[in-house]
Amino acid sequence: MSVYLDNAATTKPCEPAVSAVFQNMVEDFGNPSSLHKMGLSAENNMTDARKAIAAALVCDPKCITFTSGATEANNTIILGAAKNYGKRNRKKIVVSAIEHPSVAEPIKYLEDSGEYTVVRIMSDRNGVIDPDDFIKAVDNDTFLVSCMLVNNETGAINPVKKIFSYVKRNFPECITHCDAVQGFMKIPIKSADIFADTIVVSGHKVHAVKGVGAMFIKNGVRIAPLVHGGGQEKGLRSGTEAVPLIAGFGAAVRALMGTMKTAYSNAETINAYLVKSLSKLDFVKINSKQENNSPYILNFSVEGIRSEIMLHYLESKEIYVSSGSACSKGAHSSVLTAMGISDKLADSAIRVSICRTTTVGEIDVLVNAIRDGYANLAKTK
Numbered sequence: 001m002s003v004y005l006d007n008a009a010t011t012k013p014c015e016p017a018v019s020a021v022f023q024n025m026v027e028d029f030g031n032p033s034s035l036h037k038m039g040l041s042a043e044n045n046m047t048d049a050r051k052a053i054a055a056a057l058v059c060d061p062k063c064i065t066f067t068s069g070a071t072e073a074n075n076t077i078i079l080g081a082a083k084n085y086g087k088r089n090r091k092k093i094v095v096s097a098i099e100h101p102s103v104a105e106p107i108k109y110l111e112d113s114g115e116y117t118v119v120r121i122m123s124d125r126n127g128v129i130d131p132d133d134f135i136k137a138v139d140n141d142t143f144l145v146s147c148m149l150v151n152n153e154t155g156a157i158n159p160v161k162k163i164f165s166y167v168k169r170n171f172p173e174c175i176t177h178c179d180a181v182q183g184f185m186k187i188p189i190k191s192a193d194i195f196a197d198t199i200v201v202s203g204h205k206v207h208a209v210k211g212v213g214a215m216f217i218k219n220g221v222r223i224a225p226l227v228h229g230g231g232q233e234k235g236l237r238s239g240t241e242a243v244p245l246i247a248g249f250g251a252a253v254r255a256l257m258g259t260m261k262t263a264y265s266n267a268e269t270i271n272a273y274l275v276k277s278l279s280k281l282d283f284v285k286i287n288s289k290q291e292n293n294s295p296y297i298l299n300f301s302v303e304g305i306r307s308e309i310m311l312h313y314l315e316s317k318e319i320y321v322s323s324g325s326a327c328s329k330g331a332h333s334s335v336l337t338a339m340g341i342s343d344k345l346a347d348s349a350i351r352v353s354i355c356r357t358t359t360v361g362e363i364d365v366l367v368n369a370i371r372d373g374y375a376n377l378a379k380t381k
């Protein structure tokens with residue numbers, strides 16, 4: 001039996017998502033821009049998906065635009081906001097230092113152009129952004145602030161609402177952007193409640209398929225498109241829409257909608273069990289914050305064993321985890337460094353990310369394998 005504990009990297013598509021993808025490939029395969037019945041069916045299926053994402057973010061479906069994923073959505077919003085709002089004397093961006101590369105890199109791209117200044121706010125020792133530090137950096141020159149909801153490496157939940165409400169109250173012109181990929185369908189996100197002008201989510205993190213994401217753009221906020229062409233998605237994202245993937249995304253969201261609360265408390269139980277089991281191993285050090293963290297992600301270090309070595313040991317037992325973050329591909333984690341974790345411990349960091357179907361039995365399999373792996377690998381060092 002394999003044990004998949006890398007859900008922050010991607011999740012297994014759920015049955016309703018797979019069925020919807022299939023249906024939109026074999027039956028409703030029309031182009032939503034076509035004026036005939038086939039086009040209309042595809043268009044209707046997209047409308048249903050848009051409504052599902054909007055219901056989950058508690059917003060008007062008109063505010064939802066589909067993209068190829070969160071990376072494209074983050075790029076569109078950041079570069080599109082810079083184009084329309086980063087003008088004359090408003091050239092400053094304030095961003096957390098623990099963002100995913102799909103936020104950090106387009107911001108660095110703007111900085112490297114020499115036209116914009118960027119202030120990066122470090123996290124505290126728990127991996128959380130201090131709202132006061134963030135707020136202090138925002139001023140009249142700032143046109144964009146960006147802070148992720150849940151960090152993908154540690155599961156730290158940032159006080160986005162506190163930061164954004166302050167920014168919107170004092171600098172209403174400033175765009176507030178939130179990468180909510182790791183929080184979506186896990187913790188309730190009401191777009192208006194967190195004072196976000198723009199929010200980004202991804203399909204494959206919520207049991208839909210890869211290659212689809214969505215951006216919420218509040219009414220009145222003007223984001224310049226990145227992709228120009230046939231004017232699909234109200235001109236914000238040209239190109240024939242990936243209807244099967246979009247329909248699958250909608251189906252997955254609908255399937256998860258009613259049970260977020262129970263899933264969250266299950267995840268808390270599994271996370272607590274994992275922490276308790278790991279705490280019996282004196283060579284394991286937990287890096288994730290213990291309270292108010294996303295229960296879906298736990299980051300810890302196995303002292304003296306490099307991440308990749310443990311990862312491949314676990315893989316040989318058909319247990320799948322991640323080293324720090326899947327996107328960092330073995331590079332030093334800036335998130336763990338920002339938390340004051342030594343390079344040595346960061347080098348042995350493992351990220352376990354669970355989903356709503358993870359069981360206590362699977363956690364036992366993992367923890368036993370870590371214990372055995374440590375005994376074997378420490379001997380061969």
Ligand code: PMP
Pocket residue numbers: 008009068069070071072100102148150151152179181182202203204212213327
């Ligand atoms: N933001 C965060 C926080 C993520 O974890 C990821 C996926 N690793 C992304 C953005 C990018 O998502 P996608 O794969 O849909 O481009």
